[in-house]
Amino acid sequence: MRLGRVQVTLVATAVAAAALTGCTPGGGNGDSSSGGGGSVSSALKAIQQRGEVRVGDCLSFAPFGFKDKSGKPDGYDVDIAKELAKSLGVKLNVVDTTSANRIPNLQTDKVDVVFCNFTRNGEREKEVGFTDPYVVATESLLVRKSSGIKSAQDLKGKTVATVKGSTNADVLAEKGIHVDTQQYDTSQAAILAVKQGQADTMIEDSNFLTYQAKENPSLTVTKGALVPLEYNAFGVKQGDQVWTNYLNHFLFELNASGQNKVLYHKWFGVNPRYPLQPRY
Amino acid sequence: MNTDLIIESLPQLLHGLAVTVGLSVAAIAGSTVIGLLVATARTSKLPVISQLGRAYVEIFRGSPLPITLLFIYFGAVYYLGYSLNLFVAATVGLSLYHGAYVAEIFRSGIEAVHVGQREAAQVLGLSNSQVFFSVVLPQTRRIVMPPLVGQYISLVKDTSIAFLIGTVELMKVGQSIVDRTGQSVPIYLSVAVLYFIICYPLSVWVRRSDRKVVSQ
Amino acid sequence: MTYQWQTVLGYLPQYLHAALLALRITVLAFILATVCATVAALARNSSVGMLRLVAGVYVEVIRNTPVLLQIFIVFFALPSFGLHFHAVTAGVLALGINVGAYMCEVFRAGIASVTRGQTEAAQILGLSRRQTFVFVVVPQALRNVYPATVNNLLQVLLGTSLLTAIAVPEITGVAIVINARTLLFVQVFLMALLLYLVLSNLLSLAAAVLGRVIFRPPLPIGFVGPRLPRFKRPGRPERAVVS
Numbered sequence: 001m002r003l004g005r006v007q008v009t010l011v012a013t014a015v016a017a018a019a020l021t022g023c024t025p026g027g028g029n030g031d032s033s034s035g036g037g038g039s040v041s042s043a044l045k046a047i048q049q050r051g052e053v054r055v056g057d058c059l060s061f062a063p064f065g066f067k068d069k070s071g072k073p074d075g076y077d078v079d080i081a082k083e084l085a086k087s088l089g090v091k092l093n094v095v096d097t098t099s100a101n102r103i104p105n106l107q108t109d110k111v112d113v114v115f116c117n118f119t120r121n122g123e124r125e126k127e128v129g130f131t132d133p134y135v136v137a138t139e140s141l142l143v144r145k146s147s148g149i150k151s152a153q154d155l156k157g158k159t160v161a162t163v164k165g166s167t168n169a170d171v172l173a174e175k176g177i178h179v180d181t182q183q184y185d186t187s188q189a190a191i192l193a194v195k196q197g198q199a200d201t202m203i204e205d206s207n208f209l210t211y212q213a214k215e216n217p218s219l220t221v222t223k224g225a226l227v228p229l230e231y232n233a234f235g236v237k238q239g240d241q242v243w244t245n246y247l248n249h250f251l252f253e254l255n256a257s258g259q260n261k262v263l264y265h266k267w268f269g270v271n272p273r274y275p276l277q278p279r280y
Numbered sequence: 281m282n283t284d285l286i287i288e289s290l291p292q293l294l295h296g297l298a299v300t301v302g303l304s305v306a307a308i309a310g311s312t313v314i315g316l317l318v319a320t321a322r323t324s325k326l327p328v329i330s331q332l333g334r335a336y337v338e339i340f341r342g343s344p345l346p347i348t349l350l351f352i353y354f355g356a357v358y359y360l361g362y363s364l365n366l367f368v369a370a371t372v373g374l375s376l377y378h379g380a381y382v383a384e385i386f387r388s389g390i391e392a393v394h395v396g397q398r399e400a401a402q403v404l405g406l407s408n409s410q411v412f413f414s415v416v417l418p419q420t421r422r423i424v425m426p427p428l429v430g431q432y433i434s435l436v437k438d439t440s441i442a443f444l445i446g447t448v449e450l451m452k453v454g455q456s457i458v459d460r461t462g463q464s465v466p467i468y469l470s471v472a473v474l475y476f477i478i479c480y481p482l483s484v485w486v487r488r489s490d491r492k493v494v495s496q
Numbered sequence: 497m498t499y500q501w502q503t504v505l506g507y508l509p510q511y512l513h514a515a516l517l518a519l520r521i522t523v524l525a526f527i528l529a530t531v532c533a534t535v536a537a538l539a540r541n542s543s544v545g546m547l548r549l550v551a552g553v554y555v556e557v558i559r560n561t562p563v564l565l566q567i568f569i570v571f572f573a574l575p576s577f578g579l580h581f582h583a584v585t586a587g588v589l590a591l592g593i594n595v596g597a598y599m600c601e602v603f604r605a606g607i608a609s610v611t612r613g614q615t616e617a618a619q620i621l622g623l624s625r626r627q628t629f630v631f632v633v634v635p636q637a638l639r640n641v642y643p644a645t646v647n648n649l650l651q652v653l654l655g656t657s658l659l660t661a662i663a664v665p666e667i668t669g670v671a672i673v674i675n676a677r678t679l680l681f682v683q684v685f686l687m688a689l690l691l692y693l694v695l696s697n698l699l700s701l702a703a704a705v706l707g708r709v710i711f712r713p714p715l716p717i718g719f720v721g722p723r724l725p726r727f728k729r730p731g732r733p734e735r736a737v738v739s
Contacts, residue, residue: 066460107679108356183669185661185663198582342650343693351685444658451562465573
């Protein structure tokens with residue numbers, strides 16, 4: 001009976017595996033480019049029909065996105081999302097996502113656009129589409145004041161808290177600094193880990209870290225950038241040019257009218273430090 | 281102890297509790313239906329069906345709930361063509377997972393009913409389905425209730441795992457308040473008390489009825 | 497299809513590391529759970545009211561709150577009281593304390609199931625209360641509780657999956673990360689599922705073999721089969737335990 005049970009389980013799993021991966025449109029994982037070049041259905045049209053735009057944001061990433069006292073979403077990203085909904089003339093639905101879920105959420109149509117401090121890079125460009133940048137940042141280290149860590153060089157052998165689905169700790173591997181990484185589900189959990197001593201540092205967007213250090217007096221942010229400037233943009237499903245164009249136009253208006261600067265100042269207390277497009 | 285924070289967060293927490301209760305009720309219904317179906321399959325005379333039932337139980341009992349939930353949440357779009365919202369995905373995942381355990385409870389209940397009852401019923405000329413529905417099933421109800429309610433209590437607690445796919449139930453609401461304020465102790469305590477208030481009375485009921493069933 | 501499986505199978509080393517970690521945590525947490533359960537079971541059966549109360553509160557609180565909450569409390573809340581634990585330690589602690597409460601009830605049922613006839617006979621033969629307990633009750637109780645205890649072991653294994661929330665790189669956590677990187681969620685999570693099935697069946701098998709070896713007369717291997725609750729048919733005397 002023992003062998004029978006193991007056999008049954010394995011056979012069943014194998015059959016399920018074959019069925020699940022075999023019998024689906026697109027051969028298992030669904031191509032991210034919208035099916036059928038003929039009928040292009042843009043997210044823009046769907047949004048207008050639905051009367052609602054679903055924005056994915058990480059609501060555990062203050063002050064970009066967080067939940068206020070009454071549980072409603074708020075933050076810099078959320079304010080921009082509200083402007084977007086206004087310009088579209090539809091309702092806003094902010095969907096809480098995590099860094100690990102943002103691309104899957106896009107591809108499985110749970111959200112129309114992802115904010116969530118999404119850094120544009122070549123790797124990600126293969127899976128999703130990006131708009132123009134809306135905020136620029138560098139990466140710094142968040143450490144406890146008492147730890148004495150001043151730069152990335154001090155991190156050899158220490159523990160770094162990151163978030164599942166983010167590429168922040170990769171920079172250390174590139175520099176050849178060997179560290180122990182812990183991957184949390186949310187940025188807030190990672191901050192808590194640093195605060196409580198379960199991790200030595202967290203590498204993240206410098207805007208975000210400065211805000212967190214302001215809120216937590218026992219923490220501080222190291223000076224100096226770890227990486228060249230990061231251009232954060234909105235993520236959209238790959239191949240949806242109509243929607244991407246609309247969002248780019250929206251961003252252009254947001255910047256030209258100065259509204260983006262105003263919102264940034266509201267949340268971070270200073271004007272944006274870096275221009276949204278590199279000058280060359 | 282920051283009681284002001286607790287009082288101020290209470291409306292949010294209670295809202296999360298309402299979602300938890302809604303999720304529990306939906307999943308209890310779902311898992312009971314699935315459990316009955318699978319138990320019937322397992323006790324069926326046809327080997328293919330009973331092996332299918334067995335495979336179902338083995339797979340869902342041998343794997344953790346988060347994996348099931350992640351599968352359902354992301355998989356729905358590929359296999360159904362439309363995406364499930366978080367509440368529905370959590371309900372389906374919980375129903376499928378706990379359905380396996382409920383099926384085993386029903387199965388042993390069915391098998392505990394005296395074989396003589398079944399034979400007597402068949403001698404009296406009742407058809408197979410009549411035997412099952414009018415003779416066996418009503419008798420299983422009494423002995424099956426305590427472990428079944430015990431399983432439901434597990435289900436209520438497991439709604440907290442829907443937190444991992446982002447469902448906004450009590451656990452997630454509590455966690456977002458902790459994220460915002462950094463005060464983990466009073467909030468976790470409040471959340472624990474809220475779960476306890478729901479589960480403890482059910483546990484007491486289970487113990488009491490267990491004793492009653494045994495003493496008969 | 498093969499390209500997708502190839503990619504995911506390329507991550508096999510990470511999966512295996514994660515599986516080994518999960519196994520390690522399971523074993524450690526199970527040992528802790530056994531200790532907690534033994535202490536709590538003895539406390540609940542003792543004649544000292546305060547011990548009974550404390551153990552009773554422990555069992556009831558743990559069994560009526562979600563294990564995920566308990567994991568968060570151990571990892572995120574205890575540091576406020578000065579107790580800092582790293583993720584794996586916190587995981588072992590939380591799971592051990594949690595399953596210990598369930599095992600405590602199993603142990604108590606096991607102790608109670610040794611019939612009064614045995615204890616009375618032992619006392620007539622002149623054994624002291626403690627001797628009765630250690631030499632007569634415990635060995636028989638152990639036989640009775642063994643299947644349920646193996647269930648608890650599997651409960652711990654499935655509980656390790658929740659440790660992804662505190663950044664323990666075990667199977668579920670690794671799967672989420674790989675999914676974020678490759679987006680091949682079907683293959684990624686099927687791999688994880690397979691690993692869990694393999695681990696749980698391995699543990700059951702090991703427990704069954706152990707059961708055969710340490711008990712005399714030996715518990716047959718098939719006993720850890722269908723993990724059914726035992727129902728007493730109303731009106732019938734309970735069947736004698738395995739022979």
